[in-house]
Amino acid sequence: xxxxxxxxxxxxxxxxxxxxxxxxxxxxxxxxxxxxxxxxxxxxxxxxxxxxxxxxxxxxxxxxxxxxxxxxxxxxxxxxxxxxxxxxxxxxxxxxxxxxxxxxxxxxxxxxxxxxxxxxxxxxxxxxxxxxxxxxxxxxxxxxxxxxxxxxxxxxxxxxxxxxxxxxxxxxxxxxxxxxxxxxxxxxxxxxxxxxxxxxxxxxxxxxxxxxxxxxxxxxxxxxx
Numbered sequence: 001x002x003x004x005x006x007x008x009x010x011x012x013x014x015x016x017x018x019x020x021x022x023x024x025x026x027x028x029x030x031x032x033x034x035x036x037x038x039x040x041x042x043x044x045x046x047x048x049x050x051x052x053x054x055x056x057x058x059x060x061x062x063x064x065x066x067x068x069x070x071x072x073x074x075x076x077x078x079x080x081x082x083x084x085x086x087x088x089x090x091x092x093x094x095x096x097x098x099x100x101x102x103x104x105x106x107x108x109x110x111x112x113x114x115x116x117x118x119x120x121x122x123x124x125x126x127x128x129x130x131x132x133x134x135x136x137x138x139x140x141x142x143x144x145x146x147x148x149x150x151x152x153x154x155x156x157x158x159x160x161x162x163x164x165x166x167x168x169x170x171x172x173x174x175x176x177x178x179x180x181x182x183x184x185x186x187x188x189x190x191x192x193x194x195x196x197x198x199x200x201x202x203x204x205x206x207x208x209x210x211x212x213x214x215x216x217x218x219x220x221x222x223x224x225x
Contacts, residue, residue: 001087002042004095004138004145006170007031010043010083012075013057020064024048024072027057031083040100042084044171045143045182046070047100070102071142071180080171082143095145096138102182103129103190106141109157111177117161119149120172124183127156132185132193140184144170 007030014025024043031041032053039050041058048060067073075081087093106129110121122141124130130153133139139148139158144166150159167173175181 002047002084002095002098002100002143003087003091003093004098004140004143005084006082006144007084009169009171010081012077012079012081014077015075020067020073022062022067022072023051023059024062024075025057025059026081026083028083029056031085032056032058035085040086042082042086042098042100042143044071044081045098045100045140045184046072046102047086066102069104070182071105074180080174082171084143096140097187098140098143098145098184099187100143101184103132103185104183105180106158106183108175108177108179108181110159111175114161116164118167119159119161120175121157121159122181122183123155123157129183129185130156130158132189133158134189137189138186141181142170142172142175143182144172 008028010026010028012024012026016023026043035050035053035058037050040047041050041060043060046066048062050058051061052059062072104124104126106122106124108120109123110119112119130151133148133151135148135151137148139146139160141160146160146162148158149161162172
């Protein structure tokens with residue numbers, strides 16, 4: 001589990017690819033201070049397992065599922081990436097609950113300045129992800145915990161506003177319109193939506209499910225609202 005607070009920007013040194021399987025070797029310093037084999041490190045928001053390391057780099061396996069559903073397949077030697085170690089139980093929880101389980105990718109369709117901030121507009125490749133995104137809620141883009149400023153469901157986009165510190169300390173500073181980002185929606189919203197959609201299913205998966213559509217007027221009446 002991660003917080004979405006990026007610890008450092010790493011660089012891809014080498015990508016060994018066999019079909020849709022890869023071994024990535026990345027540079028790092030802070031994330032290597034207490035690293036052990038089998039540790040989890042978030043790379044652009046993807047939870048990966050350390051399979052080898054030395055004083056200045058570490059290697060991770062990327063399986064086909066991850067290859068197909070994240071932007072790791074687009075990395076080339078020299079590409080900057082966001083790095084974060086797994087959250088320590090006794091540490092400050094400065095971001096939000098981030099699993100490192102990417103829901104999909106999105107393309108940056110707009111980048112503009114607004115006073116001291118930079119505004120990014122993202123269009124998920126799967127617009128169904130927007131059902132789990134709410135204005136002023138949390139979203140993870142390339143591993144960065146951010147606050148959603150606007151959700152435009154008609155356009156199929158979400159917008160975030162980045163403060164100068166976050167831009168400077170993450171690889172998002174290098175991203176422009178047309179680039180892709182990994183998107184992980186807030187886990188709380190996903191679980192609530194799933195539980196509501198399963199309400200009434202009972203023992204039979206084939207049985208009609210009252211309230212299967214999620215939060216409905218009927219469901220609210222049933223619970224006294």
